[in-house]
Amino acid sequence: MNEFLADRVKVLTPSTTLAITAKAKELRAEGKDVIGLGAGEPDFNTPDHIIEAAYESMKAGQTKYTPAAGTAELKKAIMDKFQKDQHLSYEPAEIFVGSGAKHVLYNLFQAVLNEGDEVLIPTPYWVSYPEQVKLAGGNPVFVEGLEENDYKVTAEQIKAAATDRTKAVIINSPSNPTGMVYTKQELEEIGKACLELNLLIVSDEIYEKLLYGGTKHFSIAELLPELKNQTILVNGVSKSHSMTGWRIGYAAGDKAIIKAMTNLASHSTSNPTTTAQFGALAAYTGTQEPVEVMRQSFEKRLEKVFDQVTAIPGFRCKRPQGAFYLFPNVMDAAKACGFESVDDFAKGLLEKANVAVIPGSGFGAPENIRLSYATDLNSFEEALKRIRQYVETNQKN
Known part of the structure; x- marks a missing residue:
């Protein structure tokens, strides 16, 4: 039925995260302990006063x-x-x-x-x-x-x-x-x-x-x-x-x-x-206190994990000043492990180390990967240990 598709959707580039996400779900279904570092959203729930206000608005007929x-x-x-x-x-x-x-x-x-x-x-x-x-x-x-x-x-x-x-x-x-x-x-x-x-x-x-x-x-x-x-x-x-x-x-x-x-x-x-x-x-x-609490939590996570990321052989990373992502250049690590591209390296991390990362090719930076620390610290640190072990074990020289 492709003949019915409009030209405007034919020019869209498929998301580079889809294959990684699908494979991660497949591995989890097989019982594998896959840690995902692709989250683009805070791991906090919406503050209570916001939830309550929305609920009260519905009860008041604001629907x-x-x-x-x-x-x-x-x-x-x-x-x-x-x-x-x-x-x-x-x-x-x-x-x-x-x-x-x-x-x-x-x-x-x-x-x-x-x-x-x-x-x-x-x-x-x-x-x-x-x-x-x-x-x-x-x-x-x-x-x-x-x-x-x-x-x-x-x-x-x-x-x-x-x-x-x-x-x-x-x-x-x-x-x-x-x-x-x-x-x-x-x-x-x-x-x-x-x-x-x-x-x-x-x-x-x-x-x-x-x-x-x-x-x-x-x-x-x-x-x-x-x-x-x-x-x-x-x-x-x-x-x-x-x-x-x-x-x-x-x-x-x-x-x-x-x-x-x-x-x-x-x-x-x-x-x-x-x-x-x-x-x-x-x-x-309402109160802005939850915003600051979340910000401080992310900053503490960044302080905890940044040096761990840069300590991985072949990883170099600019210290971020905002958001909740690290965006290391990992091309040297990929080459050391025998991969021609970071996309293939990311696939290897998922299949062998059970860590899902987002390849930078989808962001116009094919030598990088995106790691989200909008996830719990223990999981993030465990993922970094797996990545480092994978790189150190698979280096060809």
């Missing part, structure tokens, strides 16, 4: 449609959050609430891209950026974030990559998968380049609250008034409040773009889940 772009109450809470955290003022018409930040990004690209428009995507990148651009008829153009520059791109690189078809650039800070954070100066330079080139800035800040070692988060929109006008901020409660399954993300920016995203949602998903919106409202208006 009907809401406006397509979110309730007025939740929009106000989001506006207050921006004012408090970034000193940025937005109006309700400049806020769009969607079914998770992924849905928000999808709607954004559908709203702003025409056939053949280019979007600059720094590598390593979150796996869905290029696919969403392609689904909107755009062309992803990759700009390499060099390892020696902490996997971040520069203003000069953006200028060099831009053409007359370039419409937007994506900035993800803190980054998934690297955990690296752009400094204020780096963002200012990139922002000025985007203003000079008249590029829309898509700033994905979903990991904003997960920062370590005293690192400070800056939103590119807060640096200059002109940058605020040319930036669409994307955020959500999934990572900060451990609400991944609730599917609430949002965007802030130009009214015309927000209106277009709203119109698109009105004909596709309608409103985000009503109950989840009341949960998100409680997330922002």
Whole structure:
């Protein structure tokens, strides 16, 4: 039945994690003790006060449609959050609430891209950026974030990559998968380049609250008034409040773009889940203590495991400043074990060491793997022991 498929889905790149995930499930079904380090979500439950608020909203009859772009109450809470955290003022018409930040990004690209428009995507990148651009008829153009520059791109690189078809650039800070954070100066330079080139800035800040070692988060929109006008901020409660399954993300920016995203949602998903919106409202208006507790827990895990990762022969890793991922370059280890690619190395780790990791090829970095420490410390440390033993046992020289 392939003849019935639309061209837009034929261009999608299959997720590199699917084969690893399927094989891990198969091994677990066989009774194997497989440890998975691929989790892209906190291992904490959603805080109790958020769950209770959602439950009470349902009992109070809040189970009907809401406006397509979110309730007025939740929009106000989001506006207050921006004012408090970034000193940025937005109006309700400049806020769009969607079914998770992924849905928000999808709607954004559908709203702003025409056939053949280019979007600059720094590598390593979150796996869905290029696919969403392609689904909107755009062309992803990759700009390499060099390892020696902490996997971040520069203003000069953006200028060099831009053409007359370039419409937007994506900035993800803190980054998934690297955990690296752009400094204020780096963002200012990139922002000025985007203003000079008249590029829309898509700033994905979903990991904003997960920062370590005293690192400070800056939103590119807060640096200059002109940058605020040319930036669409994307955020959500999934990572900060451990609400991944609730599917609430949002965007802030130009009214015309927000209106277009709203119109698109009105004909596709309608409103985000009503109950989840009341949960998100409680997330922002209630205590923020659980956010800090979770952040501190992740930071302690990072301190515990970072040296263990870099001690594995053939592994080198930049210390992440945010999110909850380690992104080591493991090409030397793969070669030492007789593998031609890191993808094959990851397959070997799964089949022989019973550890599931995410190959970096899916993030545009084929020499790396992503390890998530959003899992319990004991399991993570046991997985690292298995990886090290596997590497040391299988080295060919």
